Amino acid sequence: MEKKELNKGYDPHEIESKWYQYFLGHGFFKAEDKSKKEAFSIVIPPPNVTGMLHMGHALNNVLQDIIIRYKRMQGYNALWMPGMDHAGIATQNVVEKELAGEGITRHDLGRERFIERVWQWKEKYGGIILTQLRKLGCSCDWDRERFTMDEGLSRAVREVFVRLYNDNLIYQGNYIVNWCPRCHTAISDLEVEYTEENGGLWYIKYPFAEGEGGVIVATTRPETMLGDTAVAVNPHDERYKDVIGREVILPLVNKKIPIIADDYVSVEFGTGAVKITPSCDPNDFEMAQRHDIDMVIIMDGNAVINENGGVYQGQDRDMCRKNVVNDLKKGGYLIEEKPYTHNVGRCYRCKTIIEPAVSKQWFVKVKPLAKTAISAVVKGKTKIFPSMWEGTYFDWMNNIRDWCISRQIWWGHRIPVWYCSDCGKVIVATEDPKECPACSGSSLRQEEDVLDTWFSSALWPFSTLGWPDKTDALKTFYPTSLLVTGFDILFFWVARMMMMGLYVMKDVPFKEVYLHALVRDEKGDKMSKSKGNIIDPLDMIDKYGADAFRFTLAAFTAQGRDVKMSEDRIQGYRFFVNKIWNAARFCFMNLEDYHEGELSPDAENYSVCDRWIKDRLNHTVADLTRFLNEYRFNDAAARIYYFIWHEFCDWYLELIKPVLYGKNSSHSKLGAQHTMLMVLKSSMKLLSPFMPFVTEEIWHKLPGDEGSLMISPFPSEDDSLKDEEAVKRMGVIMDVITRIRNIRGEMNIPPSKKLKVLLSVPDDELISIVITGKDYIIDLAKLRELSVKGEIKEEPKGVATGIAGAIKVYVFLEGMIDIAGEIARLEKEMSKLTKNLAMVSKKLANQEFREKASEKVVEKEKLKSKELQEKSVILERALSRLHILEG
RNA sequence: GGGCGGGUAGCUCAGUUGGGAGAGCGCCACGUUUACACCGUGGAUGUCACAGGUUCAAGUCCUGUUCCGCCUACCA
Numbered sequence: 010m011e012k013k014e015l016n017k018g019y020d021p022h023e024i025e026s027k028w029y030q031y032f033l034g035h036g037f038f039k040a041e042d043k044s045k046k047e048a049f050s051i052v053i054p055p056p057n058v059t060g061m062l063h064m065g066h067a068l069n070n071v072l073q074d075i076i077i078r079y080k081r082m083q084g085y086n087a088l089w090m091p092g093m094d095h096a097g098i099a100t101q102n103v104v105e106k107e108l109a110g111e112g113i114t115r116h117d118l119g120r121e122r123f124i125e126r127v128w129q130w131k132e133k134y135g136g137i138i139l140t141q142l143r144k145l146g147c148s149c150d151w152d153r154e155r156f157t158m159d160e161g162l163s164r165a166v167r168e169v170f171v172r173l174y175n176d177n178l179i180y181q182g183n184y185i186v187n188w189c190p191r192c193h194t195a196i197s198d199l200e201v202e203y204t205e206e207n208g209g210l211w212y213i214k215y216p217f218a219e220g221e222g223g224v225i226v227a228t229t230r231p232e233t234m235l236g237d238t239a240v241a242v243n244p245h246d247e248r249y250k251d252v253i254g255r256e257v258i259l260p261l262v263n264k265k266i267p268i269i270a271d272d273y274v275s276v277e278f279g280t281g282a283v284k285i286t287p288s289c290d291p292n293d294f295e296m297a298q299r300h301d302i303d304m305v306i307i308m309d310g311n312a313v314i315n316e317n318g319g320v321y322q323g324q325d326r327d328m329c330r331k332n333v334v335n336d337l338k339k340g341g342y343l344i345e346e347k348p349y350t351h352n353v354g355r356c357y358r359c360k361t362i363i364e365p366a367v368s369k370q371w372f373v374k375v376k377p378l379a380k381t382a383i384s385a386v387v388k389g390k391t392k393i394f395p396s397m398w399e400g401t402y403f404d405w406m407n408n409i410r411d412w413c414i415s416r417q418i419w420w421g422h423r424i425p426v427w428y429c430s431d432c433g434k435v436i437v438a439t440e441d442p443k444e445c446p447a448c449s450g451s452s453l454r455q456e457e458d459v460l461d462t463w464f465s466s467a468l469w470p471f472s473t474l475g476w477p478d479k480t481d482a483l484k485t486f487y488p489t490s491l492l493v494t495g496f497d498i499l500f501f502w503v504a505r506m507m508m509m510g511l512y513v514m515k516d517v518p519f520k521e522v523y524l525h526a527l528v529r530d531e532k533g534d535k536m537s538k539s540k541g542n543i544i545d546p547l548d549m550i551d552k553y554g555a556d557a558f559r560f561t562l563a564a565f566t567a568q569g570r571d572v573k574m575s576e577d578r579i580q581g582y583r584f585f586v587n588k589i590w591n592a593a594r595f596c597f598m599n600l601e602d603y604h605e606g607e608l609s610p611d612a613e614n615y616s617v618c619d620r621w622i623k624d625r626l627n628h629t630v631a632d633l634t635r636f637l638n639e640y641r642f643n644d645a646a647a648r649i650y651y652f653i654w655h656e657f658c659d660w661y662l663e664l665i666k667p668v669l670y671g672k673n674s675s676h677s678k679l680g681a682q683h684t685m686l687m688v689l690k691s692s693m694k695l696l697s698p699f700m701p702f703v704t705e706e707i708w709h710k711l712p713g714d715e716g717s718l719m720i721s722p723f724p725s726e727d728d729s730l731k732d733e734e735a736v737k738r739m740g741v742i743m744d745v746i747t748r749i750r751n752i753r754g755e756m757n758i759p760p761s762k763k764l765k766v767l768l769s770v771p772d773d774e775l776i777s778i779v780i781t782g783k784d785y786i787i788d789l790a791k792l793r794e795l796s797v798k799g800e801i802k803e804e805p806k807g808v809a810t811g812i813a814g815a816i817k818v819y820v821f822l823e824g825m826i827d828i829a830g831e832i833a834r835l836e837k838e839m840s841k842l843t844k845n846l847a848m849v850s851k852k853l854a855n856q857e858f859r860e861k862a863s864e865k866v867v868e869k870e871k872l873k874s875k876e877l878q879e880k881s882v883i884l885e886r887a888l889s890r891l892h893i894l895e896g
Numbered sequence: 897g898g899g900c901g902g903g904u905a906g907c908u909c910a911g912u913u914g915g916g917a918g919a920g921c922g923c924c925a926c927g928u929u930u931a932c933a934c935c936g937u938g939g940a941u942g943u944c945a946c947a948g949g950u951u952c953a954a955g956u957c958c959u960g961u962u963c964c965g966c967c968u969a970c971c972a
Binding site for chain 2: 015017018019203210226227228229230241273274275277278279282283284285290291292293295351352397398400401404405408496497499527564565567571573575577578580581582583584585586587588590591592593594595596597598599639643644647650651658659662663666670747750751752753754755757758759760761791845852855856857858859860861862863865866869870873
């Protein structure tokens with residue numbers, strides 16, 4: 010066998026890029042459009058084209074990669090579809106900032122040239138995040154990369170728009186929408202973030218137009234009074250019974266406005282009278298529609314007061330508020346002003362306070378779409394993990410409101426609507442029309458607005474597969490198998506994909522959705538630049554390697570919990586990677602004289618510990634498979650960690666050392682080598698989805714030429730590896746070893762001091778077990794002599810006593826006898842035991858327990874009681890002998 | 897206002913048919929044994945938020961209280 014050295018410590022740097030290139034070069038990430046293999050597909054949540062990899066992306070994509078690699082190894086035709094989102098507002102902002110550096114605005118460039126600039130920017134900087142995903146090890150089918158502004162995806166957008174329009178599910182209208190005065194566009198309800206902020210509540214008196222007195226209204230936005238067109242009270246409010254229908258004078262503006270009655274008005278709040286500004290408040294807008302009240306628009310797109318604001322024209326909303334309040338004070342209209350905390354809506358993108366404004370916008374009528382989307386989840390066509398999110402999904406879908414899809418920006422899918430200047434016809438078409446179909450006029454003007462970015466994202470699961478063409482990819486991979494995303498975009502994206510998928514494809518976009526939590530810092534705070542608590546995933550990869558980083562993310566992804574990330578934990582798993590590396594190195598060093606294929610699988614070729622570790626491996630496979638199928642990433646990670654570190658390294662490798670070193674001829678060295686290699690190889694397979702790099706490196710150093718690990722078959726449960734007999738026998742042997750180690754540790758006896766041990770074993774079966782395990786015990790417990798006897802009557806003197814099940818363990822303490830120490834040790838154990846025994850006895854003494862508890866449970870308790878009693882007798886005897894010695 | 901999640905060892909958290917309170921890190925002791933000190937062996941630590949209830953048996957099920965986090969909502 011060719012000699013291949015492994016370094017003492019594992020260094021991820023070169024190895025990771027080497028293998029990633031290898032994977033790419035061999036096309037292992039590629040899925041087949043047509044295949045006999047069963048398909049498994051995931052579409053990536055497309056990151057913003059402006060995005061840089063942060064912890065959220067890292068978590069999201071590592072989880073997807075683990076699943077897709079797992080499925081690929083299981084033999085599926087696995088597709089992970091990559092791509093990016095054009096991120097309308099965000100990208101436009103970035104490029105506008107760039108222009109500002111040059112001293113120009115997009116308006117200086119004009120629409121066409123500005124769009125060109127954005128494309129240039131995209132080509133130059135746009136792909137960064139996808140490069141970063143490669144550093145993580147993501148096994149996307151990169152040749153299929155898509156972008157929401159691609160020609161194909163744009164065609165899909167137009168097609169869907171036209172269909173929805175023709176089905177009367179898209180309409181245009183003058184409504185009040187959330188307007189961002191900084192981004193200069195409408196945004197959807199979802200894109201407004203509400204935060205509790207300190208503000209004020211102003212009480213303003215509106216005098217009656219005729220007669221004495223007036224009505225006092227309370228408002229958080231006094232400046233909007235310039236646009237008031239009514240005052241409203243509750244129809245059942247006794248206080249205002251007689252004023253309904255009268256008129257008041259709007260202060261500062263000096264105009265008469267009516268007092269109306271509407272159930273919306275709360276009797277309890279403020280004065281029970283509310284000013285109505287239909288152009289500045291969504292509720293007022295609705296009320297105005299109900300009562301056919303006028304509307305006065307007082308602000309422009311910059312939230313600056315317009316010509317309808319009289320003397321306040323030209324002032325922005327903040328300045329105007331100050332001045333209005335001052336003027337009200339002067340005029341004696343301001344009754345009271347008090348601090349008040351309330352919810353303020355801000356633009357999710359730039360955090361500017363949203364100005365509700367009336368404008369002409371396009372909307373999707375979502376109720377009918379939502380209905381189908383709800384029933385798909387009810388029927389289980391799409392399953393949501395963890396299931397608690399189903400409730401949230403239903404709740405939102407049931408209360409859904411129409412979706413404002415038009416944006417007054419330039420970067421995005423321009424709405425496929427044209428207006429004929431000659432006859433006024435509205436043309437909605439997938440292809441740019443050359444002339445008006447009604448009057449054949451040629452002066453057509455396209456709608457200026459573009460679509461919400463989420464509109465194109467909603468089509469992602471089928472648009473990326475080639476729709477509207479009938480492609481093989483679509484046929485093979487739609488509906489996709491799984492969607493993995495953060496719960497924070499359940500409404501933004503998941504819900505809308507459900508609606509669009511069902512509307513367009515008549516089938517759900519994905520069969521399962523796994524919603525993961527957010528990554529926070531170790532204190533549980535959201536990571537943000539302003540807090541300075543960001544941990545950069547790329548730094549972590551650089552420092553600890555992608556494998557360790559990936560494993561950390563998986564290990565902390567418990568369902569429904571936030572992922573609290575800290576560097577210490579990554580370091581902890583970095584140690585694990587090193588442990589794996591060194592275990593492999595050990596195996597490797599002991600395979601020099603190994604020749605595969607020389608060993609029959611007959612049981613006699615394998616020792617009890619060989620059989621034991623294979624049983625444990627088989628268990629691990631079963632558990633891991635189950636956990637991954639249920640998206641229990643943390644459990645999966647913990648299971649493989651435990652197997653490799655504790656079962657394989659701590660026990661098995663230690664057990665076979667003497668065999669490998671030729672010090673123990675009673676067990677087959679070849680059998681140990683064979684088992685060691687087989688278990689190591691299987692472990693690498695199990696670990697490969699989590700740690701694709703180090704496992705691949707180890708794999709290629711091991712004997713055998715089986716190609717790449719990442720496409721080798723994932724282990725499945727194998728009944729032939731089950732071995733209860735070996736598990737039972739090893740249980741006894743390990744228990745004895747642990748007992749002796751326990752005594753050594755508690756008595757502070759250094760490992761270099763070889764011990765003499767006597768075992769008192771009550772029955773023949775146990776004796777045979779102990780005899781076969783004698784070498785193991787001598788080696789792992791570091792003994793110089795081990796004698797095994799049947800049940801002995803006369804206990805030896807000068808020993809420390811331990812109990813391993815039915816076996817009594819006597820450790821001779823010649824010369825180092827510390828009677829007081831041993832007494833203390835035994836008494837400690839005795840008190841634990843007594844407490845335990847008391848609990849068990851109490852249970853068994855209870856008649857109801859014996860009658861009502863299941864037989865299995867009662868038997869278990871009885872057995873426990875018996876064992877504890879026996880132990881107690883032994884300890885008692887040992888103690889009394891020590892007391893005599895001492896005395 | 898409504899909803900959801902959480903309060904378990906010093907820290908971060910597991911604990912899925914109710915029947916042994918666990919892991920990792922940290923801590924203490926011993927140790928350099930031909931894979932690994934990025935290591936090994938052993939050890940200590942808990943009114944499972946609180947109060948009731950169901951049950952032979954509750955961290956686990958039910959009710960209430962409290963604290964924290966998140967989502968959602970048109971109360972000016």
